Amino acid sequence: MSYQTSTQYSQQTKQFRGGEKKVMKKRLALLLSVAMAFSMFANVAFGADAAKTTQEKFDALKQQGVFNGYPDGTAGLDKEMTRGEFAKVIVKLLDLKEVHGVYSYKDKNYGASNWAAPYIEAVTAENLMQGKDLEKKLFDFNGKITVEEVAKVLVEALKLELPKDAQNNASAWAKEYFQAAVDAGLISKDANPKANATRTQLVEASFAADEALKGPKVESYKVIDSKTVEFTMSDKEVVKVTLEKALESNKETEVKFTHKNKEYTHKVTRVVTSAQKIESVTADNVKEVVVTFDGSLEQKTAENKNNYEVKDMKIDSVTLSSDKRSVTILLEENGSDMKNQKETELKVKNVRNEDGSKTFSETKKFTPVDVKTPEVKEVVGLGTKAFKVVFSEPVKRGDAVASSNYKVDGNMVAGSVDYMYPNVVIVNKDLSVGDHKLSVSNITDFSGLKSIPTDKEFTVAEDTSAPEIVSAKTNDLKELEIEFNETVKSIEKLYHNVSGNTGKITYKDNKVKVTFSNQMYNGDNTVYVKGVTDYSGNKADREIKVNPTLDTTRPEILKLEVKEVGALNNHKLVLEFNKKLDKDSATNTVNYTLKDRDGKVLKNSNGVDADGHPIMKPSYDEKDNKVTINLNSKLSNQTDYILEVVGVRDTAALQNTIAPWSQTFTAKQTSKTGIVRSWFTQGNGEQNLYVQFKDNMRTDGDGSVLVKEKYLFNNKSITDHEINMVSGDTVRITSKADKLLTAAEIADTTKDFALSVSQVKNANGDYIKNGDSYTLTYSGKLNKEFANSISVKNAKVVSRNEIKVEFAGKLNYVNVDDFYVTALGSSYTPSEHEQSNDGTVLTLKFNGDQTLPTSLSGGKLWVRDSVTTADILNVRVQAGETPLTDLDNVRPEAVLSSLSVTPTATTATYKATIRVTGDVKVDKPAEGIFTVEVNEGLKAVDRVTKVSVSSSDSKLLVIEFTMKNEPGKLISLTKDDFVNVKMRDEDNNVNKYIVDANVPTSAPQVAMKGFATTAQFTEKK
Known part of the structure; x- marks a missing residue:
């Protein structure tokens, strides 16, 4: 150009x-x-x-x-x-x-x-x-x-x-x-x-x-969660990338994405310090479960075996890994073997991450897969008279102690073998100094796999020194663990301070634990170890100074369960504590009080006495740290209850006492039919009917839930269709060639469909009944009761901070952001949630600036259109609105500090004004529910003459009263007088004199809460 x-x-x-x-x-x-x-x-x-x-x-x-x-x-x-x-x-x-x-x-x-x-x-x-x-x-x-x-x-x-x-x-x-x-x-x-x-x-x-x-470059990135990364580009645009495979914590991973027609590959790392989620639950054998987290855990709660439940198994111990990111749960040696390659579940509860910002309480399904034979992991010479063999997994005692299964340098071992559960044996045999070869065979793990004969070389050295103490660790004043520099065979005597203070000793390789009968001093102690002997016969007396670390933590309640028992389905309350309790305090009835939802003591009903204490003495299970309160009565599921606990002590030296504790709960009611929900789907050339039961169900034997003849749907047998379990409590009935429903039946929105299931048992082997009948029923319309979504049954107001939402199904995943509440033109978002044990009730919690208003007139709970809250099969909660119920649980309240008492233009007439948290109106003459007292009765009040709401401020309540005349003079108030104003709550709540002004007259009225407060009289200036 x-x-x-x-x-x-x-x-x-x-x-x-x-x-x-x-x-x-x-x-x-x-x-x-x-x-x-x-x-x-x-x-x-x-x-x-x-x-x-x-x-x-x-x-x-x-x-x-x-x-x-x-x-x-x-x-x-x-x-x-x-x-x-x-x-x-x-x-x-x-x-x-x-x-x-x-x-x-x-x-x-x-x-x-x-x-x-x-x-x-x-x-x-x-x-x-x-x-x-x-x-x-x-x-x-x-x-x-x-x-x-x-x-x-x-x-x-x-x-x-x-x-x-x-x-x-x-x-x-x-x-x-x-x-x-x-x-x-x-x-x-x-x-x-x-x-x-x-x-x-x-x-x-x-x-x-x-x-x-x-194209623009990647300037920075931000990991939102394990599957979402945001890249900030040099052109200042932010690219959000959703990954198919979740990022592993603290591992560099290449992420590929496209921006402005250009492909990018960038390395990212999801940095996690304190654990935020459970990454995996695995079991490579039938005795150990490994739970891996994405960050570090608090050792105390992570190693508390009461914080884990492996279905139908008993736990021996829990060990936290050195990096604090995983725990290994060891099951008890006898009678607690998981079934190989059969799905089971683990409950993790009350395990805290390292910084205390998150507590894990969730259930994970997993499948033990034991396909490896036990191997010799390590052989260690213990001097010239014994050696230690460590196996790769837990092995059975019978094979492990059989000396014929061990050969050294080609010769069968003639000595004895000591076994330390789960995977350590000590073979007693005289050996020369130098290198040796061990051959091991016929060792069986707990799934029945036998070891393949293998040879392992090891070295024997002369050992002329007795075990020496490396360290000592206390747990309060009675428990002590001593670590030695080598494996200990025996100790003649172990005591603290004086020879009579002995205890029970247990050995585990080089660690010795002792539980003393008498407490150590709260200060310096000398622990004497007499005749500590190793496997070479070296013996010595050792001692160590110990200043115990006292247990100063109060016992806490981890969980409250409401259960039904007996033929009448009476209720019992089961409290699980985080530590061992003093039995006397745990079973003392006065430490437990049952109240109604308004905080009033239940008297002489529902299994409690006139003071709300259980009539029957609670029981205490020391092994599981559980207290059971049998009420021998059936609670109502139409209302909430409050349980208060005080005075329960632990077994620590200081006898730590629980901080006053209370929890609101709803009585669990067994589903009348035993069927929680059923839903119908079709697509890809097939129709499916899902049936969800209240319990995990039996799949074999006479009570099997998979027997087709036990089902009737739409008055037809399902014997020509397929039936399978899709989760522990849910069955899927699939139809291909023969349809479950015709197109006309599906299109008919007025038709009621009925499902019945007969003679099925839960996983515990108990028949599920509908009253006295063995036939369970479920019915409704296809687009409602049988819809492929979980509906909200009701949304009940508990307080300004809580709404309890009941669903027509069990939730497995909850996203609290799916929910919000609208009232009086504003919306409120919950910050956290709690879920009931059976997964059907969600308590949404509203805090801070999102606390619900004092008037919820016309309030609704909303589920957003983009809802992700779902059950275990990813069936989502139904989007839409649900009117709030029990609105009178949120009532306008008086601001007690706002009371002001001033004179009026009329002699000996005064007015008390008090601010209310919401708009109120006087619906009926309310003078009779107020009392006014001056200086605790030293001056007499004639009567309350008028109760009204200020014409300029509907949140300002005005109570006018007069002073009684005495012969010849009027009684007046002075600046030294204190006036107490009281409004009786019970009267107003029943008769609705002063009510929420936002509630339409056609709707049930919500009464203002009663109050009692005092203010100094203020003279006019």
Whole structure:
């Protein structure tokens, strides 16, 4: 193009050679698509790569073939560049195709022998450069390229928007092009536009354009959760990437994504310090369960075996790994073997992460897979008279102690074998100093797999020293663990301070635990270990100074369960504590009080006495730390109850006492039919009917839930259809060739469908009954009761902080963000939730600025359209609204500190005003529910004459009263008088004198709460 005058420019042709527009290659098209964002170019040129020197940028462009250096190897950054050289840079930068055999210009020496001609013709064909003199057809390939000429070429190539009224020192025709290049970060604003461009300026501009061509860079990333990462790009856009596979914690992982038609690969790491979730539950054998978390745990709760339940199993111990990220649950040696390759479940409860920000309480299903035979993991010589063998997994005692299963140097062991559950044996045998070979065979693990005969080399050294104490760790004043430097065979006597203070000793390799009969001192103690002997026969007396760490933590209640027992389904309350309890305090009835939802003591009903204490003495299970309160009575499921616990002590030396504890609960009621929910689906050529029971169900024997003959649906047998378990409590009936329902039946929204199931047992082997009948029933319309979503049955207001939501199904995953409440034109979002044991009730909690208002008139619970809360089969909760019930649980309240007592214009008449938390109205004359007292009765009040709400403020309650006359004078109030005003709650709650003004008159009225408070009389000034 011509850059000489604006007239020449206006006359230039806009057509491409041959009348056809040439199509740039894909690389240029991509550049043009992203070049519209000015800020991106600026960021690339002067942001992310500001640290690169011009030389480094030149080297990068040279490697791409865009620039060439000089023969002496230098970049010549201070030199200028010709128009022909610049044409080559543009061709290489934009990946244009060179044009051979075409010569459009008449410059001297321009032709087939001119090295620059293919590049000049290429930029001419793309209408990027067309010469200095269009009339004479001169390109001036040896002329120097100016800064403003460079600006125009790049701006045209990138199709940048031209600014209006550009003010700079460029030539008139170039002002807008130069300004556009500056704004885009291609050229410095301090450059002289009319000067010849230096190679430094061209390198900087070309590098910025090349970086834009490659697309924006990743500046940073943020891991939102294990499957979501947000990348912030150099163009300041944020790209949200959802992963198919969850990120592993603290492991670098490559993430691929596309942004602006470009593919990116970036390494990310999900950094987790304190655990936020359970990553996996695995079992490589039938005796150990490994629970892996995504971060670290608090050791105390992580190693408390009461915080775990493996279904139908008893736990021996729980060990936290050294990195505090996983626990290994060891089951008891006898009678607690999981079934190999059969799904079971683990409950984790009240395990806290290391910083205390999260407590884990959830259930995980897993399948033990034991396919490996036990192996010898380690052999350790214990002097010349014994050696220790450690196996890779728990092994059975009978095989482990059989000396015939061990050979040393080819000879069968004749000595005895000691077994330490789960995987350690000590073989007693005289051995010479030096190397030996152990052969082990016929060792069986608890799934029945036998070890493959293997040889293991080990070394025996002379041992002439008795065990030495390495450390001692206390647990309060009675329990002590001593660690020695080698395996201990026996101890003659172990006591503290005086010889009579002995205890029960247990051995586990090099660790010895003792539980003393008498407490150690709360201070310095000397622990004496008499005759500690190793397996070489070395014996010595040892002692260690111990200053016990006292247990100063109060006992806590981990969980309250409400259960039904007996033929009458009476209720019992089961409290699980976090530690051992003093039995007398745990079974003392006065430590437990049952109240109604308003906090009033239940008297002589529901299994309690006149003070609300259980009539029957509670029982205490020391093994599980559980207290059971049998009420021998049936609680109502139509109301809430409150259980209060005080005075329960632990067994620690200081007898720590529980902090006063209370919890509101709802009495569990067994489903009348035993069927929680049933739902119908169709698609992919099949129909499915799901049946969810209240319990996990039996799948074999006479009570099996998988016997088709036990089902009737729509008055038809299902024997021609498939039936399978999809979870422990849910059955799926599938129809392909023979349909469960016809199209007409599915379309009929008025038809009621009925399901019945007969003679089925739960997983415990008990028949589930419908009253006295063995037939369970469920009925309703297909688009309602049988719908493929979980409906909200009711949403009951508990308080301004809680709403209890009952669902027509069991929830497995809860996202609290799926729910919100609307009332009086505002919405409120819960911050946390609690779920009932059976998964059907969700308690939403509202705190801080999201606390519910004092009036919930017309309030509704909403489930958002994008709901993710679902059951174990990913059936979602039904979106929509549910009116709130029990609105009178949230009542306007008096602000006690706001009471003010002042005189009126009438002699001996006064008014007390008090602010209320919500709008109220006086619906009936309310004078009779108030009493006013002055100085505790020293001055007499005649009567309350009027109760009203201020005409200017519906949150201001006004109580007017008069003072009684005495013969000859009036009794007046002075500034020294204190006035007590009381409104009786019970009267107002029953008769609704003063009520929530926001409740329509046609709806049940919500009464203001009663109050009693005192204020000093204020005289008029």
